[in-house]
Amino acid sequence: TPRTSLALAHGAHRLGKRTDPMMERWRNYGLGQFIHWGVYAIPGGQWNGASYGGAAEWIRSWKGMPKEAYDNLYKEFDPENYDPSALAKQAKEMGAKYMIITTKHHDGFCLWPSEYTDYDVTNTPYGKDIIGPLVEAYDAEGIDVYLYFSVMDWNHPGYRSVLATEEDRSAYESFKEFTRNQLLELLERYPTTKGLWFDGTWDEAWKEQAEFADNLATEMRKKIPGLIIGSRFRPDDYGNRHFDSNGDLMGDYEQGWERKLPETYEDTNGNDWDCVMTIPENQWGYHSDWRGHVKTSYELIEMLVKSVSLDGNFVLNFGPDAKGDIRMEEKKLATEIGQWMSKNKSAIYNCGHIDWEKQDWGYYTQNRVTGEVNMVVFNKPINSVLRIKTSSKISLQKIYDLNDATKIYDPEEISQDEYIIQLGDEELAEPKVIVIKYDHSK
Ligand code: JFZ
Missing domain, CATH: 3.20.20.80 (Glycosidases)
Structure with missing residues (x-):
């Protein structure tokens, strides 16, 4: 539906977000x-x-x-x-x-x-x-x-x-x-x-x-x-x-x-x-x-x-x-x-929103400065598989545990812009952050 456009003396004085x-x-x-x-x-x-x-x-x-x-x-x-x-x-x-x-x-x-x-x-x-x-x-x-x-x-x-x-x-x-x-x-x-x-x-x-x-x-x-x-x-x-x-x-x-x-x-x-x-x-x-x-x-x-x-x-x-x-x-x-x-x-x-399809394991947040994506995992599925579906063609560079950078996850591409990573037998002791670094080129 199109916006109405009543002339208002005291309506919104700005459309969209403040950027200061x-x-x-x-x-x-x-x-x-x-x-x-x-x-x-x-x-x-x-x-x-x-x-x-x-x-x-x-x-x-x-x-x-x-x-x-x-x-x-x-x-x-x-x-x-x-x-x-x-x-x-x-x-x-x-x-x-x-x-x-x-x-x-x-x-x-x-x-x-x-x-x-x-x-x-x-x-x-x-x-x-x-x-x-x-x-x-x-x-x-x-x-x-x-x-x-x-x-x-x-x-x-x-x-x-x-x-x-x-x-x-x-x-x-x-x-x-x-x-x-x-x-x-x-x-x-x-x-x-x-x-x-x-x-x-x-x-x-x-x-x-x-x-x-x-x-x-x-x-x-x-x-x-x-x-x-x-x-x-x-x-x-x-x-x-x-x-x-x-x-x-x-x-x-x-x-x-x-x-x-x-x-x-x-x-x-x-x-x-x-x-x-x-x-x-x-x-x-x-x-x-x-x-x-x-x-x-x-x-x-x-x-x-x-x-x-x-x-x-x-x-x-x-x-x-x-x-x-x-x-x-x-x-x-x-x-x-x-x-x-x-x-x-x-x-x-x-951090803020990224338009990747939400998954049942938790929530994505994206660092507004570096562009890095965080997977904040609240739920580990019985099959240990975490699905990632991106919104555009990117190339995943590195996926790792925020609190243990030696723990690297290998993404497997299962279809266009869609990947899985394996948690294996790792148990979630608390909400866990996995970092995704990626490139825009593919
Ligand atoms: C108000 C106060 O009445 C309450 O005591 C508290 O201070 C809270 C933060 O704010 O309560 C509200 C105000 C607005 C809504 C609901 C409760 N609202 O818009 O749904």
């Missing part, structure tokens, strides 16, 4: 870390002896917890074990190249001292900025920092989800000004910020703010040139989000892959994208009572590899507790992922 160095850097991260932290870590999904079944950071919306009780939690916020450099070191060890921190979630509580509200860290027993030291610690480890910001704000008196009356509209104007002030404040305070990860932009009231949001994006980019903003920020002239009324992506990458992954490259429409993922089913903030399936490191590594094979970044979420500690389960997974990454990172960083 900042976006190239984003594209090559592969692995990121998300941190959801706020006063919701204090109840940790529990109130009055009952356990909330929803996501811990949403507990304020639960009828089981009085709003008033929630709105006073900040008086107890005192994370005495908060150690930003330990967090940054752990993220580094895991192999994360960027991180996203919740500066303000839907509840409106600000982890930085904001001039524009009293509902911030300043007025907690802790009393200090959380974000500044975190940015500094991650910068020191060479991990790029992105700021999560929820537009939806349950604390601001001017916030509305719909604008039904004149009163709503004038209240919302004060909220818009507040939002603008806070965003510019964040970028001024933390000028090494590489981008913003927006959320809470689905309400009808925000969907009417195409012009305001567009101008604000321009202002933010004036503060930090090249600032990376995903598709979950601006609505277009008709209130469409992510993709404008002509079907074009608004923003620098698609932000729609939440706790799910595209199946095929076609599903990504060739866009840049990130997948943000929880370790349990749907918990972002700290919940003391994880129910249901908790992912293992190999499940998470498979999601990471699959993301890279489809040209996306994979961002794994952590939810520190009220004291500022990372729970044991999360630490263990970070360590396990880090162990695998330390050996196999060359199949992740600077």
